[in-house]
Amino acid sequence: MKKELAKTYNPKEIEEKLYEKWCENKYFHAEVDESRKPFTTVMPPPNITGKLHMGHAFDNTLQDILIRYKRMQGYNALWIPGTDHAAISTEVKVTNQLKEEGIDKKELGREGFLARTWQWKEEYAGTIENQLKKMGISCDWDRERFTMDEGCSKAVEEVFIRLYEKGYIYKGSRIINWCPKCKTSLSDAEVEHEDQDGHFWHIKYPVVGTDEFLEIATTRPETMLGDTAIAVHPEDERYKDLVGKNVILPLVNREIPVVADAYVDKEFGTGAVKITPAHDPNDFEVGKRHNLEEINIMNDDATINENGGKYAGMERYEARRAIVKELDEQGYLVKTAPHMHSVGTHDRCGTTVEPLIKQQWFVKMEELAKPAIEALKTGELKFVPERFDKTYLHWLENIKDWCISRQIWWGHRIPAYYCDECGEFVVARKMPKKCPHCGCTHFTQDEDTLDTWFSSALWPFSTLGWPEQTKDLEYFYPTDVLVTGYDIIFFWVIRMVFSGFEHTGKSPFHTVLIHGLIRDSQGRKMSKSLGNGIDPLDIIDQYGADALRLTLVTGNAPGNDMRFYHERVEASRNFANKVWNASRFILMNVGDEGVAEPDAKLFNAADKWILSKVNTLAKDVTENMDKYELGIAVQKIYDFIWDEFCDWYVELVKYRIYHKEEKPAEADCALWTLKTVLGNALKLLHPFMPFITEEIYGALKPEEESLMMSDWPVYKEEWNYPSDEALLGHVKDITRGIRNMRSEMNVPNSRKTKAFIVSEDAGFLCGLEQLKESVQPLMAAGDIVMESEKKEIAEDAVSIVVPGATVYLPLEDLVDFEQERERLAKEEDRLKREIKRAEGMLSNEKFISKAPADKVQSEREKLEKYTQMLSQVQERMAGLGGCVRP
RNA sequence: GGAGACAUAGCUCAGCUGGGAGAGCAUUUGCUUGACGUGUAAAGGGUCGCAGGUUCGAGUCCUGUUGUCUCCACCA
Numbered sequence: 001m002k003k004e005l006a007k008t009y010n011p012k013e014i015e016e017k018l019y020e021k022w023c024e025n026k027y028f029h030a031e032v033d034e035s036r037k038p039f040t041t042v043m044p045p046p047n048i049t050g051k052l053h054m055g056h057a058f059d060n061t062l063q064d065i066l067i068r069y070k071r072m073q074g075y076n077a078l079w080i081p082g083t084d085h086a087a088i089s090t091e092v093k094v095t096n097q098l099k100e101e102g103i104d105k106k107e108l109g110r111e112g113f114l115a116r117t118w119q120w121k122e123e124y125a126g127t128i129e130n131q132l133k134k135m136g137i138s139c140d141w142d143r144e145r146f147t148m149d150e151g152c153s154k155a156v157e158e159v160f161i162r163l164y165e166k167g168y169i170y171k172g173s174r175i176i177n178w179c180p181k182c183k184t185s186l187s188d189a190e191v192e193h194e195d196q197d198g199h200f201w202h203i204k205y206p207v208v209g210t211d212e213f214l215e216i217a218t219t220r221p222e223t224m225l226g227d228t229a230i231a232v233h234p235e236d237e238r239y240k241d242l243v244g245k246n247v248i249l250p251l252v253n254r255e256i257p258v259v260a261d262a263y264v265d266k267e268f269g270t271g272a273v274k275i276t277p278a279h280d281p282n283d284f285e286v287g288k289r290h291n292l293e294e295i296n297i298m299n300d301d302a303t304i305n306e307n308g309g310k311y312a313g314m315e316r317y318e319a320r321r322a323i324v325k326e327l328d329e330q331g332y333l334v335k336t337a338p339h340m341h342s343v344g345t346h347d348r349c350g351t352t353v354e355p356l357i358k359q360q361w362f363v364k365m366e367e368l369a370k371p372a373i374e375a376l377k378t379g380e381l382k383f384v385p386e387r388f389d390k391t392y393l394h395w396l397e398n399i400k401d402w403c404i405s406r407q408i409w410w411g412h413r414i415p416a417y418y419c420d421e422c423g424e425f426v427v428a429r430k431m432p433k434k435c436p437h438c439g440c441t442h443f444t445q446d447e448d449t450l451d452t453w454f455s456s457a458l459w460p461f462s463t464l465g466w467p468e469q470t471k472d473l474e475y476f477y478p479t480d481v482l483v484t485g486y487d488i489i490f491f492w493v494i495r496m497v498f499s500g501f502e503h504t505g506k507s508p509f510h511t512v513l514i515h516g517l518i519r520d521s522q523g524r525k526m527s528k529s530l531g532n533g534i535d536p537l538d539i540i541d542q543y544g545a546d547a548l549r550l551t552l553v554t555g556n557a558p559g560n561d562m563r564f565y566h567e568r569v570e571a572s573r574n575f576a577n578k579v580w581n582a583s584r585f586i587l588m589n590v591g592d593e594g595v596a597e598p599d600a601k602l603f604n605a606a607d608k609w610i611l612s613k614v615n616t617l618a619k620d621v622t623e624n625m626d627k628y629e630l631g632i633a634v635q636k637i638y639d640f641i642w643d644e645f646c647d648w649y650v651e652l653v654k655y656r657i658y659h660k661e662e663k664p665a666e667a668d669c670a671l672w673t674l675k676t677v678l679g680n681a682l683k684l685l686h687p688f689m690p691f692i693t694e695e696i697y698g699a700l701k702p703e704e705e706s707l708m709m710s711d712w713p714v715y716k717e718e719w720n721y722p723s724d725e726a727l728l729g730h731v732k733d734i735t736r737g738i739r740n741m742r743s744e745m746n747v748p749n750s751r752k753t754k755a756f757i758v759s760e761d762a763g764f765l766c767g768l769e770q771l772k773e774s775v776q777p778l779m780a781a782g783d784i785v786m787e788s789e790k791k792e793i794a795e796d797a798v799s800i801v802v803p804g805a806t807v808y809l810p811l812e813d814l815v816d817f818e819q820e821r822e823r824l825a826k827e828e829d830r831l832k833r834e835i836k837r838a839e840g841m842l843s844n845e846k847f848i849s850k851a852p853a854d855k856v857q858s859e860r861e862k863l864e865k866y867t868q869m870l871s872q873v874q875e876r877m878a879g880l881g882g883c884v885r886p
Numbered sequence: 887g888g889a890g891a892c893a894u895a896g897c898u899c900a901g902c903u904g905g906g907a908g909a910g911c912a913u914u915u916g917c918u919u920g921a922c923g924u925g926u927a928a929a930g931g932g933u934c935g936c937a938g939g940u941u942c943g944a945g946u947c948c949u950g951u952u953g954u955c956u957c958c959a960c961c962a
Contacts, residue, residue: 005921007921007922008922008924009922009924193958193959200962216962217962218962219962220962231962263960263961263962264961264962265961265962267961268961268962269961269962270962272962273961273962274962275962276962280960280962281960282960282961282962283960283962285960341961341962342959342960342961387890387891388890390889390890391889391890391957391958394888394889394957394958395958398958398959486956486957487957490957490958521898523898523955554899554900554909554910555898555899555900555909555910556899556900557899557900557901559891560891560892560899561891561955561956562898562899563898563899565898565911567897567898567910567911567912568898568910568911570911570924571910571911571924572910573924574922574924574925575924576924577922577924577925578921578922578924578925580921580922581921581922581924581925582921582922583921584921584922585921585922586921587921588921589921623902624902627902629902631900632900632901632902635900635909638909639909646921646922647926650921651919654919654920658920736927736928739927739928740927740928740929742916742927742928743915743916743927743928743929744928744929746915746916747916748916748917749916749917749919749927750917750919777919780919780927834906837906838906841905841942841943844942844943845942846941846942846943847942847943848942849942850941850942850943851905851942851943852905855905855943858905859905862906
């Protein structure tokens with residue numbers, strides 16, 4: 001049953017239909033099957049905070065290419081999709097949505113808020129699923145997961161309890177990053193440092209018992225309300241006498257000691273530092289060393305609390321201004337200098353983070369990090385490209401304990417229960433019956449939830465059933481490749497790796513394929529605030545999913561960022577159209593009844609050449625795919641289809657097709673080869689452009705069920721035809737030479753000329769003879785005359801010298817002999833230079849002795865070739881000499 | 887302060903383990919050739935940032951240098 005294809009490719013007509021077919025036939029679904037090898041990957045779960053952006057399209061396209069490739073290779077390919085609850089981000093979004101409706105989140109209460117957030121989740125997870133489907137993503141929808149679904153939640157609870165029981169999770173009062181807007185603690189990774197213009201305020205403190213002053217400098221004067229010491233360097237001569245003495249804290253009028261601590265940099269500022277243990281991580285450490293009091297001066301919303309005396313109730317920057325003003329009025333402010341400093345901000349809301357001392361839950365990282373470091377060193381885990389090893393190792397080797405508790409509602413609640421009587425807590429799977437400390441029977445669960453990355457860290461195994469030892473887990477785990485952007489190596493990749501080792505004893509994947517960011521045409525990050533984001537669905541709507549996918553994977557090296565602009569998608573769309581039309585031509589000619597495989601002896605050189613080419617292409621592409629060089633792989637396929645198959649083979653085949661009646665056997669060779677080579681090319685292209693390839697393949701081989709489930713092409717020894725490749729190489733050289741000449745001389749295409757091809761190579765002439773009719777139109781030749789030596793060729797002809805042959809085009813009146821002579825002289829010059837170069841290399845003894853034999857050999861061959869060409873040119877020039885026209 | 891990346895044709899970028907510089911777009915000029923003008927044939931355009939080094943040979947490896955960007959880091 002033959003299908004008619006439309007004149008231009010219209011993606012909309014086929015994409016949805018094909019995706020439905022794939023789903024209906026369960027092609028994306030994988031089950032345990034011991035007879036086959038699994039290939040597993042888990043999708044980095046997109047946040048349910050909104051629609052997918054171009055980065056997601058990129059990430060998922062790469063994964064889809066790999067999974068489709070492996071599926072065709074015969075692996076039992078499993079790709080698990082899902083979404084992430086994105087704790088803080090989602091909570092912020094829902095809170096804002098409520099605010100717009102005039103509802104305060106607190107009014108709703110925890111339960112009400114969670115119910116509302118689940119609604120949000122349903123809506124957005126649906127949108128995301130839809131978007132992924134439009135992109136052609138072949139993940140197993142039957143296994144779609146959510147980081148807060150039952151199974152993932154169970155895994156989270158189990159991990160928390162196990163880590164607690166092993167002593168890796170502890171509750172402690174430590175200085176943490178606090179977001180005053182979201183009113184929650186944050187991990188170090190969630191804090192972004194940005195340089196801001198600020199001030200350096202120099203303040204002098206009276207030294208008790210003297211009339212001296214000690215000058216310090218600070219960027220955050222409001223924190224002086226919580227100062228409990230001044231620190232100087234122990235070897236700082238300037239301040240040696242002051243160590244041990246006290247100073248008066250201005251405004252507050254508290255006496256605080258001067259301590260010596262090596263943390264202080266003598267060269268920086270005044271060399272004396274105010275110490276606020278409750279509001280600075282370093283000061284906190286200094287405070288611990290010197291047993292200093294920790295005075296918390298701030299409320300959770302970053303207003304000053306009752307410890308701030310008369311500043312209590314003021315917002316932090318308001319307090320700063322008031323304090324500076326007052327210091328100035330009272331003569332304590334020495335000077336104010338502009339100062340650029342780094343300010344920590346919350347990566348989700350941009351609010352300046354406040355370091356505060358809080359009771360929080362932490363994961364002790366040192367031990368957990370060890371196997372993750374080791375894995376990279378032993379090769380159990382590798383990054384592509386390798387340079388990300390350093391990023392990974394640097395982070396792990398300097399890792400600090402992970403603050404995992406968050407003071408928000410949307411997330412996994414911490415399984416710790418506090419006794420209502422004595423306040424002691426119990427970590428347990430269920431609410432305990434009786435307090436082991438006091439016997440009380442009433443408990444309250446910890447209000448905090450876990451960092452969103454705590455659950456995504458378990459994603460590669462929680463989605464396969466862990467903590468149960470399921471068949472899925474046994475068969476599909478460890479997964480194979482993880483594809484993700486370099487921006488979440490710290491957040492996610494590292495945490496998955498150490499979690500994998502800790503809970504399953506294995507690395508969760510052997511390879512991490514890292515990609516970059518998609519930027520706009522000017523190289524800027526796509527962001528909501530800039531409004532420069534491009535919606536992948538808009539692109540799909542305009543150009544089709546395949547064009548989008550091809551754009552995302554072309555011309556990009558792993559790990560590098562990419563600029564996205566319409567011209568690139570247009571180029572991809574044009575390629576899709578090219579494939580479509582070449583296929584249309586083939587389908588029109590192949591006919592309904594199909595073509596039987598001809599006897600190999602009947603193939604002509606062009607057939608063998610293209611079979612040989614597609615054969616090596618399969619081999620090369622496979623190698624590139626295995627090295628994750630997807631951009632190189634697709635470039636080779638693109639070049640093959642367009643430059644070799646369409647521009648040469650299809651053209652070379654037309655003569656035989658149009659003369660089918662006379663010589664049916666020859667036409668069949670052409671048709672069979674067209675169909676076969678196209679089929680293989682479609683297979684190779686399929687992972688990149690799944691829709692168009694599947695559609696065409698369905699028309700080309702209606703007897704087969706599906707392209708996506710067909711076999712990946714492998715190299716065949718019987719399709720290796722080196723001599724035909726060489727012959728076609730010559731034919732192309734000659735054709736290009738003729739076209740070039742005609743173009744230069746402005747010969748209209750309608751004017752066909754004879755072409756005399758003179759060569760001493762009988763084999764070549766014989767091969768060419770076979771292709772004569774096929775090749776004639778490409779050379780715009782009315783006839784081709786082949787001769788072993790120059791005979792009766794009109795004097796008024798131009799000559800084209802190619803390796804092994806000279807071509808004469810009798811262009812009669814068009815030939816300007818002066819011009820022809822000049823051209824030949826230029827050619828002679830060029831060849832002489834080439835010969836000189838080759839001779840130079842070959843006369844270099846070191847080259848002969850040190851270079852690989854095949855390089856030396858190829859230089860010799862070049863020398864021979866050029867020498868021969870030179871004599872052809874010179875012969876022609878001599879022949880021309882006798883007939884100079886006045 | 888530490889680490890990394892990039893610097894190649896007018897623009898955006900490829901170039902894998904070193905062996906005569908490539909693509910797409912843009913520009914110029916032909917072509918209604920029975921799949922495609924979303925096409926086709928041709929042309930112009932590069933001291934591969936700079937300086938050294940290793941090598942028979944460097945866009946590719948090493949060192950230094952300049953410029954741009956990114957990440958990490960507690961300099962108050």
